Amino acid sequence: MDTAIVSWTAFEPILPEMFLVCIALAIIGFDLFAGKQREQLIPWITVLGGLIVLGMVAGEKYGQAFDGMFITDGYASFFKVVCMIGVIMAALMSEHFRRSEALPLGEYNSLMVLSAVGMLIMASAGDLMVLYLGLELMALSVYCLVGLHHGDPKTGEAAMKYFLMGGFASAILLYGMSLVYGLTGTTNIAKIAQLSSSGQLLTNPALMAGLGMMIAAFCFKVAIAPFHFWTPDVYEGAPTPVTAFMSVGPKAAGFAVFGRVLVSGFPQFHDSWGTLLSVLALLTMAIGNITALSQVSIKRMLAYSAIAHAGYALLGVLCGTPEGLSSTMSYLLIYAFMNMGAFAILILMSSPDNHRETLDDFKGLAKTNPAAAFMMMIFMFSLTGIPPTAGFMGKFYLLKSALAAGYTMTVIGAVIFSSISAYFYLRVVRYMYMSDPEHEVAINFTPGISVVLGLSLLGVIGLGLFPGSMIAQAAGALLGQ
């Protein structure tokens, strides 16, 4: 009898994800059996695996799998690359961090790789069900990562806050999805777009409510005001490599689903969500930049800066145009490099007895350690958006596409808040270069952190001077969609 045989070729599109799961399991096994002295190999396993996945993602064949539930296209690949860069850099950071803090390397790396699986699934989701599963896989792993550093009551508190707020947001997301499903009868994003274009549904208040709830939940995931309250506490409480990872990976994945659902699922509703998001983007930039002014802890300042940058990145999504989306994509890539760099300096400064996270600890760094101070200056310039760094190019393209889409007031607001942000970024530079050192800071450049800093510097300067190829890549990714 001819039985239905599993067609293995159907699994080809999810090979990178399956490979990542294998890496995570291998790390858990290695951590169990290899013993204490070989523990330092674990970050390098992650890096190696990450590089292989990066190659697989770059060479992916475009198409659809599982009846349109899983889409591999240029859009997904671009976000996957950003997420994998985040994973690789965070693994390298843990190689340094374990020397000063008791970080369980096996758990850290395996959880991080598992959350990366979730992110890749989110980037490729063509169905609300897949989207939800990817989102939860990512979120549940990150909740654990935040609380990993036991012994410190701060991390427990951060993990609990993140977990409760995250659970609340996913429940709201699901309720929105259930309303959309009830009205359209499908969970496939492309089919939702087809069905909701008919006249009746266009004005249906329940569909609008469902869409609004989904937007609220996505805003929560990428820390858009007024759903940003968890961000500063969680970013401050989490171990620094985890904070760096969270500000890059989950954020990029969140924007991937934001763009996918709004632009390919609800293009007919652009008038409504475009206006809503332009208000939220302004609010986010205002809250992020103004609250960051009063922070003394650099880690907390970077948390508020992450909120502000989510507001900038939203500028591209709210356009609803391919041009806007591609500028958001390039901005997230640039942001990955500059933010990872800034956090790497923060990790470099920290020692077992003193975290050295406040502004005062950076006083006179240029005299005690010119190399670290110089790199921090480059990253701060890039976060402010000063040419010739990549941050400037990213912001330029975002503002240009928002202006082209007709959101003039939002663009004016963005420019004003961006100039306010110069105060707190450049204050760090002023403290480093124009104050006298208060105490000696011993800095130890280990291989892991040196690679992170080198890559970030290369990314920030390289993409700042030659942005053309990245922009072309992002724009080309969308044309294939």
Add this chain to the structure above:
Amino acid sequence: MIPLSWYMALAAILFAIGVCGFLTRRNIIIMFLSTELMLNAVNLNFVAMSHYLESMNGQVFTFFIITVAAAEAAIGLGIAVSLYRSSRHTVHVDEINELKG
């Protein structure tokens, strides 16, 4: 047969109770229970709609939600236990206030 709107109304009420519970209660365990209530309201919505639309997607979705909720409970209670041990023996959010500003 019970009309769909009854189920949806029940789900909406359950969801609203969950939201109110989450926003007003200050005990971590109760807040967590409230989110579970919200998830179950969603499940009810999905199953009812799936039945009336005669499509399987909603029921499959419900299975996934139940599975994820179980994983979430394991992680959430784990975090609560570790927080209870490491800080000051409380599960009251007003007393957990190291991080602010």
